[in-house]
Amino acid sequence: MPANLDKSFNFNKGHRRAVIILSVLVLGLILYRYYLEITPENTFDNERAIAQVEGFIAAQDSIAKSGDNKRKKTHKRNKVIVKLHPFNPNVMSTDGLLEIGLSGKQANTIQNYLLAGGEFVYKEDLKKIYCISDEDYYRMEPYILLDERPTNYKKTKPEDEVIVTIELNTAQVEDLLSVRGIGPYIAKNIIKYRDKLGGFYSINQLREVYGIDNAKYDGINYYFEINTDSVKKTDLNSTNYYKLQQHPYITKKIAFDISNHAKYEMPFKAVEELKELNTINDSVYQKIYHYFVVY
Numbered sequence: 001m002p003a004n005l006d007k008s009f010n011f012n013k014g015h016r017r018a019v020i021i022l023s024v025l026v027l028g029l030i031l032y033r034y035y036l037e038i039t040p041e042n043t044f045d046n047e048r049a050i051a052q053v054e055g056f057i058a059a060q061d062s063i064a065k066s067g068d069n070k071r072k073k074t075h076k077r078n079k080v081i082v083k084l085h086p087f088n089p090n091v092m093s094t095d096g097l098l099e100i101g102l103s104g105k106q107a108n109t110i111q112n113y114l115l116a117g118g119e120f121v122y123k124e125d126l127k128k129i130y131c132i133s134d135e136d137y138y139r140m141e142p143y144i145l146l147d148e149r150p151t152n153y154k155k156t157k158p159e160d161e162v163i164v165t166i167e168l169n170t171a172q173v174e175d176l177l178s179v180r181g182i183g184p185y186i187a188k189n190i191i192k193y194r195d196k197l198g199g200f201y202s203i204n205q206l207r208e209v210y211g212i213d214n215a216k217y218d219g220i221n222y223y224f225e226i227n228t229d230s231v232k233k234t235d236l237n238s239t240n241y242y243k244l245q246q247h248p249y250i251t252k253k254i255a256f257d258i259s260n261h262a263k264y265e266m267p268f269k270a271v272e273e274l275k276e277l278n279t280i281n282d283s284v285y286q287k288i289y290h291y292f293v294v295y
Contacts, residue, residue, distance in 0.1 A: 116185030169230035
């Protein structure tokens with residue numbers, strides 16, 4: 001019997017390890033239970049939480065008020081006091097234009113117009129500045145130191161002025177700048193448009209140049225003459241779609257019809273045959289025939 005009992009308690013290495021691990025787990029559970037019994041229940045301090053929330057709200061209000069005060073001070077510092085007084089828009093500085101109530105964009109647009117060679121001759125000329133509304137104009141109109149435009153106004157060459165005309169198709173920037181009323185901006189636009197066209201066949205085409213309105217045209221047209229021999233002409237049968245559609249008067253559809261007719265139907269025998277194309281009406285033909293030839 002004693003021999004069997006001794007055999008029963010003779011644990012191998014694996015058994016002994018299992019007993020140790022089990023003992024540690026039991027001890028851990030006993031200690032955890034004891035800790036829960038001696039630890040007081042957690043309580044929530046309402047007063048402290050309320051005080052923290054109120055403090056946070058007060059801090060945010062203080063920051064917001066501080067920001068408002070800064071914005072008010074900045075606005076007050078940058079605010080321009082509007083003072084309407086008699087003025088000539090041709091000699092007003094940007095600050096002066098802001099002072100009479102115009103925005104920065106409006107003031108810059110007027111300054112750019114003057115730098116490009118523009119000029120305000122009559123009060124109504126201010127209306128042609130696209131960003132000047134009717135409301136702005138009628139607010140300023142009594143203070144503008146310019147005459148009102150006559151009802152039947154049309155600017156013509158002064159009777160006593162000696163005019164030296166400039167050939168428009170060969171004129172360089174320097175030549176154009178010698179014309180009263182043309183600044184660097186408009187001079188460059190004239191040459192750029194002339195190059196796209198291939199030359200001017202009529203002085204009236206200056207109306208199509210960006211920056212030249214009716215008033216500007218009436219003031220400069222008599223300074224020019226046209227030599228149509230300088231107009232570059234393209235052979236209808238040797239041109240192509242890509243070259244044609246770059247011309248200001250020719251749409252992509254017209255360019256396609258011209259190139260398709262010459263390449264796949266039959267060569268043009270005369271420029272007048274352009275009128276037979278469905279996409280070219282009489283008004284278009286009158287504009288484009290100057291730029292083509294048939295060899």
